[in-house]
Amino acid sequence: xxxxxxxxxxxxxxxxxxxxxxxxxxxxxxxxxxxxxxxxxxxxxxxxxxxxxxxxxxxxxxxxxxxxxxxxxxxxxxxxxxxxxxxxxxxxxxxxxxxxxxxxxxxxxxxxxxxxxxxxxxxxxxxxxxxxxxxxxxxxxxxxxxxxxxxxxxxxxxxxxxxxxxxxxxxxxxxxxxxxxxxxxxxxxxxxxxxxxxxxxxxxxxxxxxxxxxxxxxxxxxxxxxxxxxxxxxxxxxxxxxxxxxxxxxxxxxxxxxxxxxxxxxxxxxxxxxxxxxxxxxxxxxxxxxxxxxxxxxxxxxxxxxxxxxxxxxxxxxxxxxxxxxxxxxxxxxx
Amino acid sequence: xxxxxxxxxxxxxxxxxxxxxxxxxxxxxxxxxxxxxxxxxxxxxxxxxxxxxxxxxxxxxxxxxxxxxxxxxxxxxxxxxxxxxxxxxxxxxxxxxxxxxxxxxxxxxxxxxxxxxxxxxxxxxxxxxxxxxxxxxxxxxxxxxxxxxxxxxxxxxxxxxxxxxxxxxxxxxxxxxxxxxxxxxxxxxxxxxxxxxxxxxxxxxxxxxxxxxxxxxxxxxxxxxxxxxxxxxxxxxxxxxxxxxxxxxxxxxxxxxxxxxxxxxxxxxxxxxxxxxxxxxxxxxxxxxxxxxxxxxxxx
Numbered sequence: 001x002x003x004x005x006x007x008x009x010x011x012x013x014x015x016x017x018x019x020x021x022x023x024x025x026x027x028x029x030x031x032x033x034x035x036x037x038x039x040x041x042x043x044x045x046x047x048x049x050x051x052x053x054x055x056x057x058x059x060x061x062x063x064x065x066x067x068x069x070x071x072x073x074x075x076x077x078x079x080x081x082x083x084x085x086x087x088x089x090x091x092x093x094x095x096x097x098x099x100x101x102x103x104x105x106x107x108x109x110x111x112x113x114x115x116x117x118x119x120x121x122x123x124x125x126x127x128x129x130x131x132x133x134x135x136x137x138x139x140x141x142x143x144x145x146x147x148x149x150x151x152x153x154x155x156x157x158x159x160x161x162x163x164x165x166x167x168x169x170x171x172x173x174x175x176x177x178x179x180x181x182x183x184x185x186x187x188x189x190x191x192x193x194x195x196x197x198x199x200x201x202x203x204x205x206x207x208x209x210x211x212x213x214x215x216x217x218x219x220x221x222x223x224x225x226x227x228x229x230x231x232x233x234x235x236x237x238x239x240x241x242x243x244x245x246x247x248x249x250x251x252x253x254x255x256x257x258x259x260x261x262x263x264x265x266x267x268x269x270x271x272x273x274x275x276x277x278x279x280x281x282x283x284x285x286x287x288x289x290x291x292x293x294x295x296x297x298x299x300x301x302x303x304x305x306x307x308x309x310x311x312x313x314x315x316x317x318x319x320x321x322x323x324x325x326x327x328x329x330x331x332x333x334x335x
Numbered sequence: 336x337x338x339x340x341x342x343x344x345x346x347x348x349x350x351x352x353x354x355x356x357x358x359x360x361x362x363x364x365x366x367x368x369x370x371x372x373x374x375x376x377x378x379x380x381x382x383x384x385x386x387x388x389x390x391x392x393x394x395x396x397x398x399x400x401x402x403x404x405x406x407x408x409x410x411x412x413x414x415x416x417x418x419x420x421x422x423x424x425x426x427x428x429x430x431x432x433x434x435x436x437x438x439x440x441x442x443x444x445x446x447x448x449x450x451x452x453x454x455x456x457x458x459x460x461x462x463x464x465x466x467x468x469x470x471x472x473x474x475x476x477x478x479x480x481x482x483x484x485x486x487x488x489x490x491x492x493x494x495x496x497x498x499x500x501x502x503x504x505x506x507x508x509x510x511x512x513x514x515x516x517x518x519x520x521x522x523x524x525x526x527x528x529x530x531x532x533x534x535x536x537x538x539x540x541x542x543x544x545x546x547x548x549x550x551x552x553x554x555x556x557x558x559x560x561x562x563x564x565x566x567x568x569x570x571x572x573x574x575x576x577x578x579x580x581x582x583x584x585x586x587x588x589x590x591x592x593x594x595x596x597x598x599x600x601x602x603x604x605x606x607x608x609x610x611x612x613x614x615x616x617x618x619x620x621x622x623x624x625x626x627x628x629x630x631x632x633x634x635x
Contacts, residue, residue, distance in 0.1 A: 086440075086441075130619070136622050136623055137577065139387070140566075140570070140576055140622050141622065143566075144619035144622065146615075147563060147611065147612075147615030147618060148612055148616060150615075151608055151614075151615055155608035155612065158608075263444070263448045266441070276437065306455075306456070306460075307455075308451075308454075308455030308456045308460070309452060310452070311451055311452030312448075312452035312453060315446065315447075316449060322437045322445075323435040326437055
């Protein structure tokens with residue numbers, strides 16, 4: 001259960017403000033919080049037993065690199081899923097921002113970073129307008145946008161592989177502070193900021209309200225259209241930021257950036273406990289989901305398990321977790 | 336829609352008659368048309384009902400590998416694994432969707448990814464060609480690809496089902512107002528399972544034809560165009576994604592229009608990348624136009 005919501009009929013009596021629940025009942029209620037923590041522990045323990053290098057210093061650096069850009073992109077997607085919509089274009093926008101950086105860093109210098117962010121935020125705005133104003137189902141709208149963005153990225157890059165020569169740009173992500181690369185601090189900082197935004201600001205409250213009950217939210221004076229557009233803007237911006245930092249981390253890439261990302265990204269949001277029905281969960285939960293997914297990914301790769309087998313794993317995780325997190329009391333019919 | 340189709344045919348004929356108005360070009364258009372139609376036919380039932388089914392490419396890919404695996408054991412009958420896989424997939428999707436109530440696009444998308452992973456794992460990473468089914472696309476009539484002839488009964492059954500049976504009427508009812516349909520005494524859950532099963536079955540039977548039509552081996556890499564273009568054909572044909580109108584008959588028209596437009600663009604001097612961009616724009620414009628008048632509908 002989300003900390004912000006107490007559903008009707010919750011047996012918390014006013015007479016006894018503190019009530020000790022039976023253990024099974026407590027477990028059942030907090031399953032979406034405890035579950036991910038246990039899952040992380042199981043993942044770490046399992047891989048450590050099979051592969052003693054999993055938690056060595058190099059192993060940890062690999063894990064940190066694998067999760068950081070993922071976390072930034074997943075935070076944006078979480079906001080969209082919290083409103084009950086879906087954003088398919090995150091991966092494409094990440095790719096576009098990364099390619100813009102590598103293509104134009106030599107010509108326009110550091111201005112390429114705000115420029116790339118402006119582009120992706122602009123596409124986020126288009127997503128938002130399509131969904132909120134034109135009433136297009138978000139899945140199809142963002143799918144269409146992602147095809148357009150892919151087309152642009154392909155047109156700009158012509159399918160070649162590019163390498164960044166600018167060391168200052170690469171230092172954005174690869175400076176080591178206290179033994180960890182700076183992209184990790186970026187990711188954690190953004191995660192804290194976004195969690196703050198979701199939990200402690202009016203903006204966050206409005207987002208939860210919109211996801212919980214759009215009609216109720218609109219009746220209580222929330223500008224639903226504007227709120228939806230803001231959420232997609234945020235998602236576009238964070239996708240762009242993740243792309244920029246990804247390029248600084250990797251130092252090169254081609255059109256195939258992020259080809260395997262869509263399903264793991266989505267799986268990490270639902271694995272954290274944000275339900276597809278909206279209104280439940282939040283970016284603070286997504287950290288756990290991202291850790292589960294990216295560490296499984298990195299761990300399997302360290303064990304030389306192929307990408308294809310990983311796809312089966314993530315597809316199944318996505319399926320099982322979206323079924324498990326769904327709040328069945330609220331929904332009447334699902335398309 | 337027919338007008339738009341005629342308009343595009345005329346436009347391209349006027350622009351470059353020497354390239355567009357050739358028998359070869361028309362048979363290429365038919366080839367692409369049949370690929371799109373066979374993929375999109377089943378899912379259009381689901382879209383009429385207001386849900387989405389993206390598992391079609393998965394059924395085609397996994398079925399191809401299963402056929403390759405089964406050929407040594409059961410011989411030529413192995414091709415029957417396609418309809419069987421489609422049927423089972425559709426049924427499982429339907430039951431899961433009704434029981435677990437998760438949005439169908441996420442359900443089928445995850446399934447598609449799982450099937451892709453299974454295909455690549457089972458095949459060991461190489462496309463596996465299967466011989467012995469060449470009769471499916473042996474030319475019968477000049478310039479008309481034989482798969483088109485094979486698909487005609489399939490299309491006829493699909494159109495018959497949606498237009499002239501009670502099931503079709505019920506699907507439209509569920510698509511336009513699920514609550515209302517339930518109150519009117521339609522067993523919505525049973526119809527959902529039935530529709531997903533039907534969609535899987537149509538895709539399965541279509542994949543038998545597609546398998547040989549697209550080269551007698553399925554790839555191990557997921558081509559996103561294969562997933563998206565049938566959707567474009569459905570939407571372009573005039574079946575809105577919220578359901579309630581349209582249907583397979585419109586999808587056939589949409590697939591034809593899409594093939595003509597795509598082929599026309601392809602013959603022009605535009606870059607292939609620009610064409611992909613235009614396809615995306617076409618999808619967006621089609622859905623925006625298709626979603627007109629939905630002011631009251633709650634978007635998801």
